[in-house]
Amino acid sequence: MTPDVSIVIPTYNRLWSLPRAIDSCRNTTCKTEIIVVDDCSTDDTWEWLQRHPEIISYRHSINWGQTWAINKGTDLATGKYIKILGSDDFLAPGIIDAQFQEAESTMADIVISRCDAYEEETGKITVNPDAGPWEDFMAVQLGRSYGSHIIAMMFKTELLRKVPHRPDYSLRDDRLVMLELALHYPKIAYHKGCGAYWVHHKDQMQGNYHGMKSVVANWQHLNIFKKIIGELQKRKELTPQRIDAVCDNLWNLAHWVAKTHLKEGQDIVKWIYQLKPNFKIPNSGLQGLLFNNLGFKSTEKILRLRRTLLGIES
Numbered sequence: 001m002t003p004d005v006s007i008v009i010p011t012y013n014r015l016w017s018l019p020r021a022i023d024s025c026r027n028t029t030c031k032t033e034i035i036v037v038d039d040c041s042t043d044d045t046w047e048w049l050q051r052h053p054e055i056i057s058y059r060h061s062i063n064w065g066q067t068w069a070i071n072k073g074t075d076l077a078t079g080k081y082i083k084i085l086g087s088d089d090f091l092a093p094g095i096i097d098a099q100f101q102e103a104e105s106t107m108a109d110i111v112i113s114r115c116d117a118y119e120e121e122t123g124k125i126t127v128n129p130d131a132g133p134w135e136d137f138m139a140v141q142l143g144r145s146y147g148s149h150i151i152a153m154m155f156k157t158e159l160l161r162k163v164p165h166r167p168d169y170s171l172r173d174d175r176l177v178m179l180e181l182a183l184h185y186p187k188i189a190y191h192k193g194c195g196a197y198w199v200h201h202k203d204q205m206q207g208n209y210h211g212m213k214s215v216v217a218n219w220q221h222l223n224i225f226k227k228i229i230g231e232l233q234k235r236k237e238l239t240p241q242r243i244d245a246v247c248d249n250l251w252n253l254a255h256w257v258a259k260t261h262l263k264e265g266q267d268i269v270k271w272i273y274q275l276k277p278n279f280k281i282p283n284s285g286l287q288g289l290l291f292n293n294l295g296f297k298s299t300e301k302i303l304r305l306r307r308t309l310l311g312i313e314s
Contacts, residue, residue, distance in 0.1 A: 004080055005032045012045075013042060013043045103154055108156075115128060119199075134188070159186055
């Protein structure tokens, strides 16, 4: 029978957490299928999957990366709705049925719950604010407020297939997907409570962006905003609320970029003031005083010198 919900789990060398992720998808009332795409793991992931024929499994012959694995899983999915789950994360009990019922009763394209943080080493859980309801989904995804996480959402399959994960933005692919989805003006429904647990651990991808990878991540982040803001300007849909959201986000990005590329950081600041001439620097304390009195370039030079003296890695 055609499943109601497909759960797509990309994985690479995560056998230590994959069984937990899969177990969190079981015991549903609605009809589900679990799809695991092994991105050429070098541990025993594939061998373990072969011992579980109830799981739809696919293995890449080359390690292409998470974006490729998610796209392959989405292609294989046959459910009316899709959930995407990292193999080091896990779902809250009962959330698949709850979000499915919400989607069916409201005819929503996306059902959103909050995503809580889970510390792998200690088991500590940090509870985040409940998601929504939001007046402007696009403004939230541009960075106006806490926007939950893709693993705590359920998507109508026909919508998600219009917005594939993009390998050329693989270090910021979740952000781009959510912004591209927002451009389709999906119907949103909210289910209160925790939808999933985003697990924090020492091998987490986002925690290991250093050196060149950090530079690439910042470049991808900037270009995502350029493309989305450009599209909103073309549509004449760049509202003051959306400008506020993106300028706050761009200010933080300018600081990250300036750690290694000062001129490019200055260019981002110039863009901020083009978008919002009355932009107020959000920093407080000593940094706020420096930015307001010495300007961005001089302050970033001082901060760079301080990092050098303290031996702090950029």
